[in-house]
Amino acid sequence: AQSVTQPDIHITVSEGASLELRCNYSYGATPYLFWYVQSPGQGLQLLLKYFSGDTLVQGIKGFEAEFKRSQSSFNLRKPSVHWSDAAEYFCAVVLFGNTGKLIFGQGTTLQVKP
């Protein structure tokens, strides 16, 4: 079945440490890939997206993600986490040719220790 998986439900990192959030997808073709961030009680903000081309994508707030076709992965990274990065992070895909429906992963809650 087609799916998006975020293996880590909850991650805690110290402020200033590096971060990597994992995302794997299961589709026959390469979908469009996204990372969103959600603060408590808020809507979603797009961090970055991958459609094609360079597999290392730069986003807002110092985030980047790398698409690896061989691993069907699109992991999100940040070299130095700030306390304000504490939030819920969602990986999502849109299938090419689809109506534009986003399929979300389960989400990863990021906690940042001072």
Add this chain to the structure above:
Amino acid sequence: GAVVSQHPSWVICKSGTSVKIECRSLDFQATTMFWYRQFPKQSLMLMATSNEGSKATYEQGVEKDKFLINHASLTLSTLTVTSAHPEDSSFYICSAKQGGPSYNEQFFGPGTRLTVL
């Protein structure tokens, strides 16, 4: 640019009443709007896809008579939760996109917290 608003941001209602939630694209024309539901500590689940001037397409398991969606203009879609019950309490988020069938970025509203007593 690309701002999507929702109104109200939160609502509390009695069981059995109906609640309408508005989703507006403020600075662009949204040919398609999406409605999502999110339970606490869970991901977003797509409820329906709404295209301007046509009937909404509901996802499997979503009751179309329970969740009425109207996309009357290129800037407004409404979700009406009819005869609401406590199990309908949730966070409802809309998103909007421009353009045709090919992908264009979706822009999300801030969400509406519905509590049914």
